[in-house]
Amino acid sequence: MESNAVLLESKSSPINLLNEMHQLRLLGHLCDVTVSVEYQGVRAEFVAHKAVLAATSKFFKEMFLNEKSMDGPRTNVFLNEVQVADFASFLEFVYTAKVEVEEDRVQRMLEIAEKLKCLDLSETCFQLKKQMLESVLLELQNFSESQNSEEESASQPSILLETKATAVAEGDQADYPLDLPDSPVGRPSDRVALEMPAAKSKEKM
Numbered sequence: 001m002e003s004n005a006v007l008l009e010s011k012s013s014p015i016n017l018l019n020e021m022h023q024l025r026l027l028g029h030l031c032d033v034t035v036s037v038e039y040q041g042v043r044a045e046f047v048a049h050k051a052v053l054a055a056t057s058k059f060f061k062e063m064f065l066n067e068k069s070m071d072g073p074r075t076n077v078f079l080n081e082v083q084v085a086d087f088a089s090f091l092e093f094v095y096t097a098k099v100e101v102e103e104d105r106v107q108r109m110l111e112i113a114e115k116l117k118c119l120d121l122s123e124t125c126f127q128l129k130k131q132m133l134e135s136v137l138l139e140l141q142n143f144s145e146s147q148n149s150e151e152e153s154a155s156q157p158s159i160l161l162e163t164k165a166t167a168v169a170e171g172d173q174a175d176y177p178l179d180l181p182d183s184p185v186g187r188p189s190d191r192v193a194l195e196m197p198a199a200k201s202k203e204k205m
Contacts, residue, residue, distance in 0.1 A: 021052055022095040033064075033075045037087045044084040046091055050075065056094040058117035086112050093121055103132065 024030055031047040053060035060077075067075065079087065086108050093099040097120070101109055106128055113121035 018096055021049065025049065025052075025091075025095055031074070033077060035077045035079060035087070037079045037082050037084050039081060039083045042084055044088075046087065047074075048091060052094060056118055056120065058119075060116065082112060082115070083108070090116065090118070090121065093124075094118065106132070 025048055028047055031049055033048050033050050033053065035046045035048060037044055037046065050060070050064050054064050055061075063077065064075070086105070089099045089101055089105075089109060090112055099109075106125055110122060110125035110129070113119075113125060
C-alpha cells in the first residue's frame with residue numbers, strides 16, 4: 001500500500017541561505033570572482049561568488065558561462081562607468097534582497113540594474129519610483145485643497161459684509177421712502193412751491 005506524498009517546505013530556508021552567503025562574502029570565504037569597479041578615477045575591488053552573481057544578473061551569467069579559461073583560482077571582472085557606491089549597493093541587494101539608498105540614487109540604481117540585467121532590482125526600483133511619484137502627487141493635491149479652502153474662508157467675510165450692506169440699504173429705504181404721493185410735504189417740488197408765495201407776500205409788505 002502506497003502512502004500519500006507530503007510536502008516538506010521551509011519558509012526560512014531562502015532567507016537563511018541568503019544570510020549565509022552574505023556572511024561568506026563579507027568574510028571573503030569561498031569567493032571565486034573579483035569585480036573591479038572604476039568611475040572618474042575612483043576604483044574599488046569587490047569579492048563575490050559567481051553562482052550568486054550569475055543567479056541574479058544575466059550580465060554576469062552570460063559572462064561566466066562564456067568564459068573559456070579562469071585566471072587562476074579567482075576570475076577578475078572589470079566594470080567601467082559604474083560608481084563604487086552603486087555597485088556596493090547592488091551587491092548588498094543581490095545578497096540580501098534589500099538595500100537602503102538615498103532618494104536621489106534610486107534612478108542610478110535603476111540604471112545599474114538595467115546595465116547588469118538584474119530583473120529583481122529593476123522591478124524594485126520601478127515600484128519605489130512609482131510610490132515616490134504617488135506621494136508627491138498626493139502632497140500636491142492636499143496643498144491645492146488647502147489653498148482652495150483658505151480662499152473660500154477668505155471670501156466668506158466679504159459675502160457677509162455685502163449682505164449686511166444690502167440689508168442696511170433696504171432698511172434705509174423702508175425708513176425713508178423717496179416717493180410719498182399722499183403727503184405734499186414729502187416731495188421737494190411741493191415744498192419749493194409752498195415757500196415761494198410766502199416769500200412774495202413778505203416782499204409786498
